[in-house]
Amino acid sequence: MRSQSIYKVPQGKLLKISVEYDEKNNIIRDIRITGDFFAYPEEAIELMETKLRNVLMEREQLLEKIRTIISEYNIQFIGVDAEGLTQGILMCKP
Amino acid sequence: MKEQWRLLQTGFNTAYANMAVDRALLVANSEGIVPPTVRFYGWVPPAISIGYFQSLTDEIDVDTCKKLGVNYVRRITGGGAVFHEKELTYSIVIPESHPEIPKNIMKSYGRICGAVMKGLQHLGIESEYVPINDIVTGGRKISGNAQTRKLETVLQHGTVLMDVDVDKMFSLLKVPNEKIKDKLIADVKQRVTSIKHLLGNEVSFKEVAEAMKIGFEEEFHVELIEGTLTKEEKILAVKFEKEFFSTKDWNHRR
Numbered sequence: 273m274r275s276q277s278i279y280k281v282p283q284g285k286l287l288k289i290s291v292e293y294d295e296k297n298n299i300i301r302d303i304r305i306t307g308d309f310f311a312y313p314e315e316a317i318e319l320m321e322t323k324l325r326n327v328l329m330e331r332e333q334l335l336e337k338i339r340t341i342i343s344e345y346n347i348q349f350i351g352v353d354a355e356g357l358t359q360g361i362l363m364c365k366p
Numbered sequence: 367m368k369e370q371w372r373l374l375q376t377g378f379n380t381a382y383a384n385m386a387v388d389r390a391l392l393v394a395n396s397e398g399i400v401p402p403t404v405r406f407y408g409w410v411p412p413a414i415s416i417g418y419f420q421s422l423t424d425e426i427d428v429d430t431c432k433k434l435g436v437n438y439v440r441r442i443t444g445g446g447a448v449f450h451e452k453e454l455t456y457s458i459v460i461p462e463s464h465p466e467i468p469k470n471i472m473k474s475y476g477r478i479c480g481a482v483m484k485g486l487q488h489l490g491i492e493s494e495y496v497p498i499n500d501i502v503t504g505g506r507k508i509s510g511n512a513q514t515r516k517l518e519t520v521l522q523h524g525t526v527l528m529d530v531d532v533d534k535m536f537s538l539l540k541v542p543n544e545k546i547k548d549k550l551i552a553d554v555k556q557r558v559t560s561i562k563h564l565l566g567n568e569v570s571f572k573e574v575a576e577a578m579k580i581g582f583e584e585e586f587h588v589e590l591i592e593g594t595l596t597k598e599e600k601i602l603a604v605k606f607e608k609e610f611f612s613t614k615d616w617n618h619r620r
Contacts, residue, residue, distance in 0.1 A: 278542050285446075285498070288424060306421040306620055308446035310498070312471065312515055314418045350444075350471060351498050 277363035285309040285351030291364040298329050309351035316347040329365055334358045373590035374405040381413035381439035386607035388457045390599045395459040396517035402460035404582050406575045412451040413437035417444045421620050430538055440617045443512035452529035454574045462518045466586050478522045482509055485581025491564055506559035527560040
């Protein structure tokens with residue numbers, strides 16, 4: 273199922289996330305991360321979206337995966353962080 | 367002797383051409399063939415630009431834009447949707463390694479916004495930088511800014527509001543919750559301002575540009591020398607307009 277969230281990151285920007293959620297297996301099938309935040313380099317967001325496919329929709333797993341991607345690809349987010357992304361994704365869970 | 371940077375006054379252009387020129391400047395600067403450059407420009411027809419990460423159809427009422435003859439374009443910079451009508455837009459491109467540009471992104475926002483604030487001061491307007499990317503006066507936003515760093519080069523562009531029509535702006539933008547749209551519009555009217563509102567009279571684009579020129583010169587201790595786009599920049603701009611900014615692929619990609 274396709275599910276969306278809108279999440280205002282504390283002291284940050286407005287995150288709008290759309291997830292194709294596989295309820296049976298509790299995983300992300302597909303994800304689109306949009307909003308008025310900043311990320312350097314910008315193209316890293318597409319990479320992040322690809323890498324989040326098939327990740328378990330649980331706080332711990334999401335947070336760890338996002339932190340790993342950020343550090344591996346040296347991504348700098350402004351107006352959002354790993355916690356904010358995790359929260360926005362989890363809010364897509366019905 | 368003061369360092370000399372280039373000043374470009376490219377006048378009023380379409381959203382696609384405007385974004386293409388900024389990207390062309392970034393590429394040309396990264397190749398070391400042009401000095402750091404400050405550009406002032408406007409938008410005709412009026413246009414909405416959205417941030418790189420935004421969903422076009424989530425943010426923009428495309429049908430109303432078409433009906434009112436308003437262009438829309440996706441920027442290469444992050445940030446939010448902006449309605450460009452009565453404003454001066456600036457851009458600056460400069461190597462990341464330039465001593466005047468802090469390595470830290472947030473600090474560099476503050477520094478470049480400092481130039482805009484000094485420019486406003488020359489118009490008699492006191493303002494302050496409010497992180498992440500706003501300049502406010504009396505608690506109200508007068509300038510929004512967005513920066514990208516590519517090819518070891520900084521591009522920051524931003525608006526200086528000369529006048530603002532919040533009702534028109536909201537007829538072109540979508541809001542997350544239609545039920546509270548009226549309240550949102552009322553709130554935004556309280557939270558934005560413009561040169562005209564603050565000074566009580568219209569100030570011409572030319573006057574604002576003159577003040578901003580001085581602002582950039584003072585902030586960066588340089589002399590801005592008016593120049594033109596190089597042949598290569600023009601070719602690049604035409605290419606970027608055709609291949610990216612005027613295409614559905616680019617504008618609707620998210």
